[in-house]
Amino acid sequence: RVQKIKILRKSVLMSGGPGSGKGTQCEKIVAKYGYTHLSSGDLLRAEVASGSERGKQLQAIMQKGELVPLDTVLDMIKDAMIAKADVSKGYLIDGYPREVKQGEEFEKKIGAPALLLYVDAKAETMVQRLMKRGETSGRADDNEETIKKRLDLYYKATEPVIAYYEKRGIVRKINSELPVDEVFAIVVKAIDELK
Numbered sequence: 001r002v003q004k005i006k007i008l009r010k011s012v013l014m015s016g017g018p019g020s021g022k023g024t025q026c027e028k029i030v031a032k033y034g035y036t037h038l039s040s041g042d043l044l045r046a047e048v049a050s051g052s053e054r055g056k057q058l059q060a061i062m063q064k065g066e067l068v069p070l071d072t073v074l075d076m077i078k079d080a081m082i083a084k085a086d087v088s089k090g091y092l093i094d095g096y097p098r099e100v101k102q103g104e105e106f107e108k109k110i111g112a113p114a115l116l117l118y119v120d121a122k123a124e125t126m127v128q129r130l131m132k133r134g135e136t137s138g139r140a141d142d143n144e145e146t147i148k149k150r151l152d153l154y155y156k157a158t159e160p161v162i163a164y165y166e167k168r169g170i171v172r173k174i175n176s177e178l179p180v181d182e183v184f185a186i187v188v189k190a191i192d193e194l195k
């Protein structure tokens with residue numbers, strides 16, 4: 001129980017649409033603050049890459065741009081958090097929660113995050129960035145059809161998560177149409193306020 005409080009004091013959720021720049025900002029946060037970066041998408045892709053039976057099921061869901069079952073992702077995040085609990089300076093949870101139900105389960109099983117960084121870009125910007133990323137990412141879901149589905153699901157399921165945390169006053173909305181370093185300057189301000 002003590003450990004739970006310690007690790008959550010500086011836990012940050014990174015939210016925003018596909019291609020909004022979450023991963024890019026997370027990398028910079030890790031470099032500056034040494035936080036433990038847990039990308040739910042990366043954890044899932046690692047499971048797919050392992051070639052396991054579960055990975056095969058996940059791959060089929062992700063290729064369609066749909067959400068994998070809630071418990072699967074939450075357990076992965078929780079295990080990864082516990083594994084780093086002794087050395088972590090704070091957690092940066094990227095791409096989770098994806099729907100309000102996931103947020104509620106996170107609260108129940110892990111606790112209340114300190115801050116939600118919401119990187120916001122226009123739909124057309126996100127599509128453009130993902131199409132460009134798709135030229136080199138090798139990701140099965142960086143194609144026009146799946147990008148459209150991911151965007152639809154984002155507006156339908158994930159934006160309400162931001163509203164859910166807004167009621168608690170922990171959301172900082174950041175315009176990620178700006179150049180990467182300008183976005184990061186705003187991110188830094190928000191994180192420094194946590195201290």
Ligand SMILES: Nc1ccn([C@@H]2O[C@H](COP(=O)(O)OP(=O)(O)OP(=O)(O)O)[C@@H](O)[C@H]2O)c(=O)n1
Binds near residue numbers: 023040068
């Ligand atoms: N909590 C999560 C996180 C990811 N996914 C699945 O993994 C895919 C990729 O997730 P992620 O890497 O977070 O992708 P996006 O946010 O769509 O894009 P990006 O990597 O660009 O952030 C999602 O479309 C979804 O199928 C999921 O089901 N549940």
Ligand SMILES: Nc1nc2c(ncn2[C@@H]2O[C@H](COP(=O)(O)OP(=O)(O)O)[C@@H](O)[C@H]2O)c(=O)[nH]1
Binds near residue numbers: 020133
């Ligand atoms: N111009 C511009 N491009 C960005 C910015 N942030 C990310 N990108 C690009 O957009 C693409 C998607 O970014 P990524 O960090 O993977 O976004 P995520 O899907 O939210 O994790 C990448 O190819 C980045 O190089 C930004 O602030 N400005």
Ligand SMILES: [Mg+2]
Binds near residue numbers: 022039041
């Ligand atoms: Mg990402």
